[in-house]
Structure formats: C-alpha cells, structure tokens
Amino acid sequence: MAQDRPTAAELLAAIADFLRDEATPALDRTEPRLGFQMRVAVNSLAILEREVRLGPAADAREHERLVGLLGREAPLAELNRELARQLRTGERDEADAALMAHLEATIADKIAIANPKWR
Amino acid sequence: MSVHTSTETETVARVLGEATRRHFGGPATIEALSRQSGGASRQTWSFDAVVNGERHALILRRDPPAQGKTERERAIAVDRATEFRVLRAAHAAGVLAPEPLFELTPQDGLGDAYVMRRVGGIAIARKLLRDPPYEAARGRIAGQLGGILARIHATDRATLPPLVRREAADHIAELRRSLDALGQPQPVFELALSWLDRRKPAPLDRPVLVHGDYRTGNYLVDETGVTTILDWELAHLGDPVEDLGWLCVKSWRFGAIDRPAGGFGSREELWAAYERAGGGSVDPVRAHWWEVFGTVHWGIICLNQAWKHLSGSIKSMEHASIGRRAVETEVDLLQLLKQGA
Incomplete structure (x- = not known):
C-alpha cells in the first residue's frame, strides 16, 4: 500500500533541513566534535534523499545497458560480477567504446546521487 | 568513534x-x-x-x-x-x-x-586553502613539498629498520585481493587495475624510502609554510614517484582541482622543486601511472573504511559514510584513463 505524503524523499529532506539549520548550530556551540559528526550525518541524509528519488531509474538504466553489453538477462549484481570478471581478465578493456559509454553513464548516475558537486 | x-x-x-x-x-x-x-x-x-x-x-x-x-x-x-x-x-x-x-x-x-x-601548524586543508593567514604559505607549499620529498627519498637505507618492499605489481595484487575480500563487483576499479597492470613500470634497481601517505592533510603548515611531515605508518621501500603521484590525486586537492600538487601548485612546479632538491628526474608517464594508481587506491580505501563499520570491527557513521565517496574516484579514473592512454 502506498504511504501517505510526505514521500520518503520529502521526509528525508525535511529531517536533513532540520538537522542542518537548527540542530547543527546548537551542537557547534556546545559540542564541536558532535557538530562535525552531525554534518556528516546531514550529508548522508542528502545522499539518501537523492537515492530514493533517482536510484530506481538509474538502476533500471544500468541493468538495461548491461543486458545489451553482455548479451544475456540476469539480476543487476550478477551482470556486474560478470563485467568485473571480464575486466580483470582483460577480455574487455578501455578500447571497447560500448563498455566505456556504459561506465560513463553508470558513474554519472552514481555521482549524481553520492555527490553531484564533484568535478 | x-x-x-x-x-x-x-x-x-x-x-x-x-x-x-x-x-x-x-x-x-x-x-x-x-x-x-x-x-x-x-x-x-x-x-x-x-x-x-x-x-x-x-x-x-x-x-x-x-x-x-x-x-x-x-x-x-x-x-x-x-x-x-x-x-x-x-x-x-x-x-x-x-x-x-x-x-x-x-x-x-x-x-x-x-x-x-609536537610541531606547530595545522593540517586542515579547508583552512590552508582558503583562510587569510595562510596566503603567503599557499604560494610556497607545492615547492616545499617537492623539496622535502627529495630528502625523504634520499634517506640512507642503512639507517632504516627492515621495511616491506612494495613495487607496482605488489600494489596491484594487494588492491585486487582487497576487492575480492569486499566481495562487491567494481567494474571501474577492475578496468583501472587492468590498465595499470598492462603499463606497470619496471621495478627499480635501488628502491627508496617511500613515505606512503604523502598528501595534503598529512603535513602541518603555519604562516611561513610547511613545518613538518606526519603519518609515516605506510612507509615502505619502492618507487619514489609513488609519493609524487599520490600527492596529486584529485581527492587531496580539496576542491582546488586546477592545482594538482595537493591543491597548491602544478605538477611541473612540484617536479621541478623535487629535481632541484636532488630527487631524480621525473618521468611524466611514470608520474601519471602513479596518479592513476593512487586514485584507485584511495577509492578502494574508501570502500575499506566503510567495511570496517559494516563488518562490525568498529561502529562508526563516519566510516560508513566514506564508502559513498568511492564513486568520486571512479569519476576521476574515467577522466584520467581518457587523458593518458
């Protein structure tokens, strides 16, 4: 059954906003070490918010590309294991344009969730 | 913690x-x-x-x-x-x-x-890169780091305790073992390790003292510049260019991405200071190899940090969260592999 709003992303964003704007400044005044830890926590909540919002579609795209690249259907983790194996043995390498396009797209989706400001 | x-x-x-x-x-x-x-x-x-x-x-x-x-x-x-x-x-x-x-x-x-x-100074990159008191120091750090590194590499081996010798091939094997232990497929790291394996530099006749963690965050700076080099626990014998490459890994620029030498200068500035201080002449291809290696290395360290938490060996949100930084190095690796084929 669908949950009522807020959605998971909305609720995570609300928690992150509260912890960043209200709890962190208070901690900085009394317990700076915990203030630092709180920033780490707020940053992780922001990652989760983006993951809830963007993750499912990103995983689906990655899966579709892998099926095309490896020419068979299997769960995402299994296909990635196969790709990793081929890359270690050298069966595929950076000269493979389809491989590189897949990796570029996959990593672009991953960084958009983990740290969109990274460049 | x-x-x-x-x-x-x-x-x-x-x-x-x-x-x-x-x-x-x-x-x-x-x-x-x-x-x-x-x-x-x-x-x-x-x-x-x-x-x-x-x-x-x-x-x-x-x-x-x-x-x-x-x-x-x-x-x-x-x-x-x-x-x-x-x-x-x-x-x-x-x-x-x-x-x-x-x-x-x-x-x-x-x-x-x-x-x-105890030596004076601070190690916090964010402050060193941006705060006014370090304005003058900022212009000197890249050159100082090159000069100090040349001295480290010139340390007389007869005065050192027994240290592990670690060449390119050993490092690659170690990182692959590490990935296997983590058990989670990592195509970009596998690609980079195979790229490195095919191009690895030959072992040196005379390996030197390698600091092993020579980067921004591991040295102290005051208003005059670098005051001391810290964190020697990864010291080993090997290729001196390993330290030069590691210092230039993008993660150690803390946002100052157009200044590869730890966020403070160009690679050429770093290498020139290293050579002036008696270090060997730096081969840019070898330096690029070690920079790529350092980037994979840091990515796998991120995964390992998270693993410490996940395996229960320490309970730490901070360690857990570092796992999500590994992808930053995947971005950098795809970039680096395009540059230096």
Missing part, C-alpha cells in the same frame, strides 16, 4: 608521567593531555611535560593492545616501533619530520607506543 573514558585519560597521564621522568631524568608533570584523532586502534594524544621548570610540547602515538585493526591495516601499516625507527632515520637525514624521543615499554601497558616532539 569510541568514547574514551576519563579513566583511560588518567591511566595515560600516569604512564606518561613515569615515562617522561625516565627519559628526561627528572620528575615530570603532565599537562593538557588530550586525545587528538584517529579511531580506537591508532591513537594520537597531545600533551605537555613540565620537567625541571622546562615545558616540552609532545605527542604520544599509540596502538592499544589488540584493538579492532582490520586484516588490511595489519598487512600494510607498519607497527609503532617501526614507525619510530623510520621517523628517527628521516629526522636524522634532515627531513622536516617530528623528532622522535622515546618508546614506551611493554611494562608501561599502553600497547605499542612512542613519544615525539
């Missing part, structure tokens, strides 16, 4: 009082003792010892007995006794490194531990 109890602080203070008395040959008062950083396993404590009216600013480096070190940390990091001897050799060779003073004994009961002099 584990909370240290006042009892632990009291024990450390009592032992340090006794040990500094032995070393300086006079009754010692321990003041301003505080735990600096690190996890439960590798601790750094700052304190002052007042002996015969003279104040000594000191640091205790300490591994408590049998505390949650991972397999990998045991495999690649030197113990404190070895670190002490490396520091002594480097300091004697004129490297800007903290002066090591004395080791604690097993009877002291603090684990594997030694005391060194």
